[in-house]
Structures are given as structure tokens and as C-alpha cells.
Amino acid sequence: xxxxxxxxxxNGHGGIKLQGLMLEKTFRxxxxxxxxxxEGSTFDFHFLSNSKLPDEGEDIQLSLDxxxxxxxxxxxxxxxxxxxx
Numbered sequence: 241x242x243x244x245x246x247x248x249x250x251n252g253h254g255g256i257k258l259q260g261l262m263l264e265k266t267f268r269x270x271x272x273x274x275x276x277x278x279e280g281s282t283f284d285f286h287f288l289s290n291s292k293l294p295d296e297g298e299d300i301q302l303s304l305d306x307x308x309x310x311x312x313x314x315x316x317x318x319x320x321x322x323x324x325x
Contacts, residue, residue, distance in 0.1 A: 245285045247309035250293070254303030256310070262294045276300055 260278035271286045274293055285302070287293065294300050304310060 242311040242313070243283070243304065244309050244311065245283075247305055248285050248302045249304070250287060250291060251301050252303035254309070255306040256304045258302045258304070260300050260302070262296050262298050262300045264296055265293055274300075276302075278302075 258278050260276045260283075262274065262276050263282065264275040266273045266275075267289055268286075270289050272289045272291060272293060274285050274287060276283055276285070
């Protein structure tokens, strides 16, 4: 499964809402890399540097469009580590 980070909406109203914790913000020119913990996993997202992001240690809410924001790949049937859901 692939989450398309460019479709994430900060504090948005998309079909899928993710609650997490802002771990780190790093400014990189016109972008800001935001590292956050969501459900025990760590994710990096890039936002425009003028985006109002929560401070480190604060809660964050993202939303994703389930049609544009998530891609599910079919597992290779001969791979013993793949799971077909």
C-alpha cells in the first residue's frame, strides 16, 4: 500500500482522517519536512514552508482522499511474505 503524501491535507476534511503527533519539523527552502508518528508508525510529509504546522510534541490531524491518496498494489502470489487482503 502507498500513501500519496502530496494528497495529504493538513487539518483537512478528507474521507480518511489520521491523528498523530508531530515529532520534528525541518525547513528546507520552500518546503518543510514534517516527521510525525501516526498509530505507532513514523511518516514524513512535505508542506510548503509557509504552512501553519503544529509545534513538535503537539497533536496533528491529516486527511487523505481515499481515491487519490491511497494506492494498493496486488501482491506477488509466489512471494511467501505477501498478504492478499
